[in-house]
Amino acid sequence: MKLSEEQIQRYSRQLILPGVGGKGQRKLAEAKVFIMGAGGLGSPAAIYLAAAGVGTIGLADSDHVEIHNLQRQILHRTCDIGLPKVESGRKTLESLNPEVEVQIYCERINSTNIQRIIGDYDLVLDGSDNFPTRFLVNDACYFGRKTLISGAILRYDGQLSTFKPHAGGPCYRCLFPEPPPPGVVPSCQEAGVLGAVAGIIGLFQTNEALKEILGLGQSMVGRFLQFNALDLSFFEIKIQKNPKCPLCGENPTIKELIDYTQPCSSRELVPLQTSTRTLD
């Protein structure tokens, strides 16, 4: 692929970066990144991936835009209220960079469709807002050997890591073997979140995605970053593969995808059903 005059102009500030150049730009154009959630994390992540020229972006979210989303979910505008978030997101991304192919998935992601969906992508960014999805995405990435760039936010705090168990690193369940008991961890709806924190962590996810695609810098594999906006502090711990991990450990007990459910009323977190398909 030869870069067009317009592409040279559009990407000139990153083309001149050491380690990017025309070859790197072509890697970005050929890359396919799936983003789980077109919300607080997925919005900045998707916008900067599109701006950088990532060729294919998949956006999955079954929600519609509501006014309380707009404080942080910058893919959407006031005039988008009522639209499916993925439709609104696609409109924003395509208007920013028409070269990017945006695939949208408006359906609820579950154990029966996730592998088919993420199978087409090289990288997965998790910007989900609930534990059932977070564990489902982790498990599907493990079974599908996909690199997972995980971000999480609440109040003034954020977390970031990259999971690549197929390349020897830990998975999300190595840190958190099971979803937390009901009610232990509040949601953003209950506890609030600063929009800027969503922007910071979402862009860290994009930063890591671009590094993975370009093969640059130090990966976040085996590292877990904790960020606090009030102190403007970063705390990093080294994490290792857990031999007792129920998913990727030596004697795994999880051999198929699990649909947990988290009803809003009781906040019970129980397995909804197990997929009948066996994964290896």
Place this chain on the structure above:
Amino acid sequence: MLEGEVNVAHRCENQDGFQEVGPGITGGKTLRPPIDRELNLKGKVCPYTFVESMLALEEMKIGEVLRVIVDHPPAVCDVPKSLRNEGYEILDVSPMNGTDWAIVVRNTEFKEG
């Protein structure tokens, strides 16, 4: 004067102030490396002069020589400087006539700055 040389000095800013780069950084000595590719960037401005030079070098083999023609005055200084920062070897920077300059650069192994 040698053929092809024009007695025009061009001043480039560097960390120490100004540095003479004309007529040719070779100090007027004849340097005629075989040119493997020529890139005409007349009419192009910075940073596209550098970007397009770098993109051309990326497609060339190690050791091959590119001649870039520019007529944007800042590019005469900035393109060689930026290419050198990337690890490319600048062989010559010479005026061709009253407006155009030739930058001769050898493709080298990528060296991250």
